[in-house]
Amino acid sequence: MTSILVFVEHKNGAPRRASLEALGAACATGLTPIALATGPGAANAAAPLSAAGAKKLVVVTGADSYSPDGAAADVVAAVKSHGAVAFLAAASSTGKDLLGRVAGLLDCAPLSDCTSLTYAGGTFTVQRPILAGKAIVTAQSQSAIFCATLRPNTFAVATGSGSAEVVSVASAGGKVTVTGVAAKGDAKLDVKEAPVVVSGGRGLREAAGFKIVEDLASAFGNAAVGASRAVVDSHWRPHGEQVGQTGKTVAPQLYIAVGISGAIQHLAGMRTSKVIVAINKDAAAPIFKVADYGIVGDAFEIVPALTEAVKKAKAAN
Ligand SMILES: Cc1cc2nc3c(=O)[nH]c(=O)nc-3n(C[C@H](O)[C@H](O)[C@H](O)COP(=O)(O)OP(=O)(O)OC[C@H]3O[C@@H](n4cnc5c(N)ncnc54)[C@H](O)[C@@H]3O)c2cc1C
Known part of the structure; x- marks a missing residue:
């Protein structure tokens, strides 16, 4: 059985949605999807990963602290021992870091931030946005092992049946370990993974103007607040919310840009939104050139009205 290895990011065994999407993309190739999870609670991921199509889960033990080079070595060992023809991960910070290391160790070309993936006749074909999203490249890897990261919110999560076989392997360990992660202290959704992103720009006049954006985001319930660089540079919002070329790339189901002009560098981070x-x-x-729906008017009149409409619609359902 030809297999494809998917690195799964998780929190005590609860997989990140972006990793489940990468697993979904692996399932769609028709190859046998093998998940690999490392760190505390990795074995707990077996049930959710089985439900998302994994046929096997490789649990890497002895890696209580994340090690970038150690994780890459563990992935490469699993790719080789299972004879996998491909390695996939989410195009998250971890996935991006891992992709270069894994591809380097396997002497293969890395393809990052792909927005489509197909497999036919033994060849993987991907599409990925380039030139700040103004063009889409279609690429095929000539490498022995195909290595790619996939843009979050772009691929569907699969539905699996049965239980994935679970195997444990000891981590090779690494030279670098992450000794601590300082949580931000809130449970806000990340713009990269939220299905809805409500972003604000300089049109909101001041930091306090973001109240209307926050209210709209919380009315949706599953939305994250995003920001243009102009407001991040003005210290109205944290850099973690910045969308664009020098911020995060997002592809939510719904992107609402409030008081944002649409500079090319901003479009680079959001134009693949659905x-x-x-x-x-x-x-x-x-x-408005990239918008599916445009509302010309004052954000301070429109956004509160939209928030009320969203609340009413949610209450009616
Ligand atoms: C190398 C480089 C990298 C960059 N990276 C990024 C990046 O990652 N992300 C990013 O966003 N930018 C980036 N920029 C900056 C980018 O070029 C723009 O300057 C920035 O996106 C503008 O932000 P803005 O749309 O909020 O502000 P503005 O361009 O000032 O636009 C404000 C908009 O608000 C509208 N407006 C004003 N009042 C209201 C109101 N009451 N109601 C409704 N609308 C109103 C105005 O009509 C205007 O269109 C980068 C620039 C460079 C050079």
């Missing part, structure tokens, strides 16, 4: 709504008082703002 549905884009722009609210701007300037009808000529470039953001």
Whole structure:
């Protein structure tokens, strides 16, 4: 059985959605999807990963602290021992870090942040946005082992049946270990993974103007707040919320841009969103060129009305 290895990020065995999507992409190839999870609670991931299509779970033991080079060595060992023809991970910070290391160790070309993946006749074909999202490249890997990261919110999670076989392997260990992670102290959704992102820009006038954006995001219940670089540079919002070329790349089901002009560097981070709504008082703002729905007007009138409409719609369902 030809297999494909998927690195799964998890919190005490609860897989990140972006990793489940990578597993879903692996399932869609028709190859046998093998998940690999490392760190505390990795074995707890067996049930959710089985439900998302994994046929096997490799639990790496003895890696209580995450080690970037150690995890890469563990992935490579699993790829080799299972004869996997491909390695996939989410295009998260961890996935991006791992991709370069794994591809280097396997002497293969890495393909990052892919938005489509197909497998036919023994060849993997991907699509990935380039030039700040203005063009889409279609690429095929000539490497012996295909290595790629997949953009979150782009691939569907699969449904599996039965229980994945669980095997434990000892970690090779690494030269570097992460000794501590300082949590931000809130449980906010990350813009990269939220299905809905409500972003604000300089049109909100001041930091306090983001209240209307936060209210709309909380009315949705599953939304994250995003920001343009102009407001991050002005210290209105934290850099972790910045969307764009020098911020995060997002592809949610719904992206709402409030008081954002739509500079090319901002579009680079959000133009692959499924549905884009722009609210701007300037009808000529470039953001309207990529928007599916545009509302020309004052954000301070429109957004609160939208928030009320979302609340009513949710209450009616
Ligand atoms: C190398 C480089 C990297 C960059 N990386 C990024 C990046 O990652 N992300 C990013 O976002 N930018 C990035 N930028 C900056 C980018 O070029 C823009 O300057 C920035 O995106 C503008 O932010 P903005 O749209 O919030 O502000 P502005 O361009 O000032 O736009 C504000 C908008 O608000 C509208 N508006 C004003 N009042 C209201 C109101 N009451 N209601 C509704 N609309 C209103 C205006 O019509 C205007 O369109 C980068 C630039 C460079 C050079």
